[in-house]
Amino acid sequence: MPDTARSADRRPGSSILVTGATGNLGREVVHRLQAHGAHVRSLTRHQPAPRAGVEPVVGDVADPAVVREALVGTDAVFLIWPLLDSSSAHDLVAELNAAAPRVVYLSTTAIDDEAARQSDPIVQVHMDMEALLHGAGLRPVVLRSDTLASNTRGWAPQLRAGDMVSGLDIARTAVVDERDVADAAVAVLLAQHDRLDQGLHLLTGPEVLSRADQVAHLGAALRRPLRFQALPGDLARSRMLADGRPEPLVEALIAASVRRPESNRITDHVEGLTGRPAGTFAKWAVDHAAEFS
Numbered sequence: 001m002p003d004t005a006r007s008a009d010r011r012p013g014s015s016i017l018v019t020g021a022t023g024n025l026g027r028e029v030v031h032r033l034q035a036h037g038a039h040v041r042s043l044t045r046h047q048p049a050p051r052a053g054v055e056p057v058v059g060d061v062a063d064p065a066v067v068r069e070a071l072v073g074t075d076a077v078f079l080i081w082p083l084l085d086s087s088s089a090h091d092l093v094a095e096l097n098a099a100a101p102r103v104v105y106l107s108t109t110a111i112d113d114e115a116a117r118q119s120d121p122i123v124q125v126h127m128d129m130e131a132l133l134h135g136a137g138l139r140p141v142v143l144r145s146d147t148l149a150s151n152t153r154g155w156a157p158q159l160r161a162g163d164m165v166s167g168l169d170i171a172r173t174a175v176v177d178e179r180d181v182a183d184a185a186v187a188v189l190l191a192q193h194d195r196l197d198q199g200l201h202l203l204t205g206p207e208v209l210s211r212a213d214q215v216a217h218l219g220a221a222l223r224r225p226l227r228f229q230a231l232p233g234d235l236a237r238s239r240m241l242a243d244g245r246p247e248p249l250v251e252a253l254i255a256a257s258v259r260r261p262e263s264n265r266i267t268d269h270v271e272g273l274t275g276r277p278a279g280t281f282a283k284w285a286v287d288h289a290a291e292f293s
């Protein structure tokens, strides 16, 4: 356990708000905060399953009344912005400013700091969110995460039906285990104020992987000869729409697959925050193999 996570410096009775608390990443953050004995408030649109020590607030993160309620008695926020547009975030930022908690924002390593505009619309939203939070004087700790290993859970239905994963191909990235990102987030959320590093943290896994590489690792974990088949954009679009994904999300994913450049960057920032190196996707695949069979 990193020293930062041992030395919590919190107001008695205060809560940590976790947005996206039932998601792949958020639920890992919640588990860890609970294990540290922190009082957690969660914010999601759907009522979560009850958990001891977790107080749910149900509503939209873009609804200022919901955010105001969630922030009462809260002195730190793990913030995700799951929307495809940052225009409704001004209200959120106003509520954060009024409540003045410590803000840990989950962004993306895909941001190109040299570019005024990002070619990928999802990445642009994260860039806008970072600028909004900084511009409001909230002094957020920004955790830019690479592609989460947990995204591959979306392949589970295909892998239960056969040995082929077909989908959009995207540029290779340093896929990171969401448990490492959660450990890093919790280290920052529980850090003593006087030791808090306000800097930017780039959280990557230890190796750069394509989708075919990830499928191969899953195959090794499952002991099955799995293959990845890249689909052309039009076919991927029609399949995602048929699966019920919202059209703006589908278009954003298609744009990301075409425009997001390959990233060969690997950092040691997970280790810097957690005290141990980032785990491999191969290990993630072994640990989660049961979800795919």
Ligand SMILES: NC(=O)c1ccc[n+]([C@@H]2O[C@H](COP(=O)([O-])OP(=O)(O)OC[C@H]3O[C@@H](n4cnc5c(N)ncnc54)[C@H](OP(=O)(O)O)[C@@H]3O)[C@@H](O)[C@H]2O)c1
Binding pocket: 019, 020, 021, 022, 023, 024, 025, 026, 043, 044, 045, 046, 047, 059, 060, 061, 062, 080, 081, 082, 083, 106, 107, 108, 109, 145, 146, 147, 148, 150, 151
């Ligand atoms: N996945 C990646 O590779 C990656 C990489 C970099 C950054 N990120 C960022 O990390 C975030 C979390 O990723 P994830 O994979 O954990 O997502 P996820 O599994 O899809 O979970 C999303 C969470 O957000 C909640 N949510 C969604 N829309 C909401 C809204 N309008 N208001 C309130 N809560 C809402 C969901 O619960 P309800 O549905 O009940 O609301 C759920 O708890 C992403 O949104 C993205 O901003 C992801």
